[in-house]
Amino acid sequence: MRNSFVKRMAVTAGVGFILFSCTDDIQNPNETLDLQNIILESEEAVTFNQGSYEIEGSYIVVFDKRIIGNLSSKAANDYKAANSEVKDIALKIFNNLHLKGDVVEHVYSKTLLGVSALLNADQAVEIAKDSRVAYIEKDQMFTLAPPPGKGPGSGGGGGSDQQETPWGISRVNGGATYTGSNVAWIIDSGIDASHADLNVNVSLGFNAFTKGKDADLATDGNGHGTHVAGTVAAIDNNIGVIGVAAGATVIPVKVLSGRGSGSNSGVIAGVDHVAAFGSEGDVANMSLGGGFSQALNDAVINASSIVKFALAAGNESTSATTKSPASAEGNNIYTISAMAEGDSWASFSNYGNPPIDYCEPGVAIKSTWTGGGYNTISGTSMASPHACGLLLWGSISNDGRTVSGDPDGNADTIGVN
Numbered sequence: 001m002r003n004s005f006v007k008r009m010a011v012t013a014g015v016g017f018i019l020f021s022c023t024d025d026i027q028n029p030n031e032t033l034d035l036q037n038i039i040l041e042s043e044e045a046v047t048f049n050q051g052s053y054e055i056e057g058s059y060i061v062v063f064d065k066r067i068i069g070n071l072s073s074k075a076a077n078d079y080k081a082a083n084s085e086v087k088d089i090a091l092k093i094f095n096n097l098h099l100k101g102d103v104v105e106h107v108y109s110k111t112l113l114g115v116s117a118l119l120n121a122d123q124a125v126e127i128a129k130d131s132r133v134a135y136i137e138k139d140q141m142f143t144l145a146p147p148p149g150k151g152p153g154s155g156g157g158g159g160s161d162q163q164e165t166p167w168g169i170s171r172v173n174g175g176a177t178y179t180g181s182n183v184a185w186i187i188d189s190g191i192d193a194s195h196a197d198l199n200v201n202v203s204l205g206f207n208a209f210t211k212g213k214d215a216d217l218a219t220d221g222n223g224h225g226t227h228v229a230g231t232v233a234a235i236d237n238n239i240g241v242i243g244v245a246a247g248a249t250v251i252p253v254k255v256l257s258g259r260g261s262g263s264n265s266g267v268i269a270g271v272d273h274v275a276a277f278g279s280e281g282d283v284a285n286m287s288l289g290g291g292f293s294q295a296l297n298d299a300v301i302n303a304s305s306i307v308k309f310a311l312a313a314g315n316e317s318t319s320a321t322t323k324s325p326a327s328a329e330g331n332n333i334y335t336i337s338a339m340a341e342g343d344s345w346a347s348f349s350n351y352g353n354p355p356i357d358y359c360e361p362g363v364a365i366k367s368t369w370t371g372g373g374y375n376t377i378s379g380t381s382m383a384s385p386h387a388c389g390l391l392l393w394g395s396i397s398n399d400g401r402t403v404s405g406d407p408d409g410n411a412d413t414i415g416v417n
Helices: 035-043 071-075 079-095 121-128 167-171 224-233 264-277 294-303 380-392
Strands: 002-005 009-012 054-063 104-108 114-118 133-144 184-188 249-254 261-263 283-286 308-312 333-340 356-361 365-368 374-377 397-402 413-416
Touching (some): 079 104, 079 114, 121 133, 167 356, 167 380, 184 224, 184 380, 261 264, 264 294, 283 380, 308 380
Parallel strands (some): 009 133, 308 333
Antiparallel strands (some): 133 261, 365 374, 397 413
16 A cells, blocks of 8 residues: 655555545645645535545655654653754754755654655655655545435434433443543544533644634534544433443544545644643544555554554445554554444445454444534444543453454454443
């Protein structure tokens, strides 16, 4: 899945799982451009047809710790200072090409030592030759695909709806009120902080978007992140729905715009933030992904030394080994496939064990939505937060059952509390 040249310079492409790549080209890659504006402007021409989409003019540059040392360890308790040190290294490397600081978009100091930068192809090749650079990977853009099942607004209703327990919550033995101190980091499209059925802490969150309506971290312009958050932790309060770890605090890490668009570089920045501010026992959910990305996988693997990760396997009915971050593996990383009621395999779900660890409910899942409402949708995006909620309780167990109809012939274990 990765074509390399000049010391592991990665040019990646691929179809996303819940997310898929767009097909329009970015013009004039030699210009210095704002990456988030590139994403937002490109959305105007997006049609939801599958295809690969690399962001021309944007690269992820990862430094070699063996040569430059672990800079973040010099400022272990000061994330801002650590990021500043990493950016200084980047500017020293870029200086030979007479590049200025405004080419740097994101800085990574906790999970990777590196940056995302606006470069042309010739500049990227030259930078990859530097002994301090481990590898360079072309950035990718992806857009949320309409999930299988019902669309926005179905299963709706406001905060006055009488509370019900969705079938998935019952199936995994969830729904008890969470009494621990850990939190769930929702790496997604944001969370509707005003929703009466959610405990949202915006102050600890992260936003990859600095302009327009997506810059408000208290909102979710898409609904996807709010839906995920409700499955993890909707409150037991007599309205709406109830989550696996009811009432737990959820934190928005907004890396997808209101239209569901984002970049690998922005997602990695969100993961880096979680690793910097998360605590042992915290969990993170990533119901997103795209084609294979070494940088994104590396970031998740390194962050999992601090926070447990639940990852959606993807919705292309193909091997999860070709997708990121689904293909990332580690002791605190759990890739999740999807099933319907009756413990039957969801036909859209990606498969493969490894990397898949458990199967969870992912068909016709009702959860919280924007505007104080509720929505019923399907996808491995809906399966993963069931596992995330279970991980808040400490671990995932099983009742000896496996999903029926797993296409790889090695039936995934159903995770429960």
